[in-house]
Amino acid sequence: MKIASWNVNSLKVRLPQLTQWLADTRPDVVALQETKLEDAKFPVDELAAAGYRAVYSGQKTYNGVAILARDGVHDDFGEVVTDIPGLHDPQRRILAASVGDPASGPRQTLRVVNLYVVNGKAVGDEKYAYKLDWLAKVREFLAHELERHPNLVVLGDFNICPDDRDVYDPVAWGADILCSPPERAALKAITDLGLHDSFRLFQAEPGHYSWWDYRQAAFRRNMGLRIDLILIGDALKSAATAAAIDREPRRWERPSDHTPVTLDLDLRTT
DNA sequence: ATGGTGGTCCTACCA
Numbered sequence A: 001m002k003i004a005s006w007n008v009n010s011l012k013v014r015l016p017q018l019t020q021w022l023a024d025t026r027p028d029v030v031a032l033q034e035t036k037l038e039d040a041k042f043p044v045d046e047l048a049a050a051g052y053r054a055v056y057s058g059q060k061t062y063n064g065v066a067i068l069a070r071d072g073v074h075d076d077f078g079e080v081v082t083d084i085p086g087l088h089d090p091q092r093r094i095l096a097a098s099v100g101d102p103a104s105g106p107r108q109t110l111r112v113v114n115l116y117v118v119n120g121k122a123v124g125d126e127k128y129a130y131k132l133d134w135l136a137k138v139r140e141f142l143a144h145e146l147e148r149h150p151n152l153v154v155l156g157d158f159n160i161c162p163d164d165r166d167v168y169d170p171v172a173w174g175a176d177i178l179c180s181p182p183e184r185a186a187l188k189a190i191t192d193l194g195l196h197d198s199f200r201l202f203q204a205e206p207g208h209y210s211w212w213d214y215r216q217a218a219f220r221r222n223m224g225l226r227i228d229l230i231l232i233g234d235a236l237k238s239a240a241t242a243a244a245i246d247r248e249p250r251r252w253e254r255p256s257d258h259t260p261v262t263l264d265l266d267l268r269t270t
Numbered sequence B: 001a002t003g004g005t006g007g008t009c010c011t012a013c014c015a
Helices: A011-025 A044-049 A126-148 A181-191
Strands: A002-007 A029-033 A052-057 A065-070 A094-101 A105-116 A152-157 A195-197 A228-233 A240-245 A261-265
Touching (some): A002 A152, A094 A126, A152 A261
Antiparallel strands (some): A002 A261, A029 A065, A240 A261
């Protein structure tokens, strides 16, 4: 099955690009970030016409997350979680749900946790403190999820470059926001739970990015960052067959500043 | 060079 994550930067604006990409790629599960839509305005009918069911947790103007499941992906979404236990946060940044593998039906279930990690603005900003606190509380939640669901996928816009290979100019970027040591330590604390950056199971080279600033022709110059990640638990490591970043939608008209990232899993042998 | 572009909503805020 194919799993994907895409920060669409407004689902209202990007719905044509999303439905085009769904038709081209036919992913089984898609995590969306920055939908920027209240739940009442979520395009349920348009996505149903595209062959997808959805769960979503949105708000007006900012943030907002959703999980899409292709028709044929087994069962409902299980226990849907929209809030981090112990964190009273009006910002809609987390959504957890369960999906069945279309190839093996109810025998193989994936737990999917979709994250839109806080950006943080700048090191030392109050939003930066919020980011580190948010990540620490997410880590506790993920530890709990991993205990209950070994087939865990944690994906989304992490707003952190895991290491210097994920930065177009690591010297110039230095320890600024998205690359600072405390942010990287917070991400490592999450991966140390036993979650693997699936892209790095297949590609060790630098220069592969998932986000390019709208300014300064950054995409044309490949001045990007890899901040959109699909983490998988130990139990899923042997099921991973391919990981990719699909740069194509970034070339389309009126693109998101992020492009989709994907992971292929073969659960039939696990 | 605190610039530049884009989304949301009309004045800044966020990324």
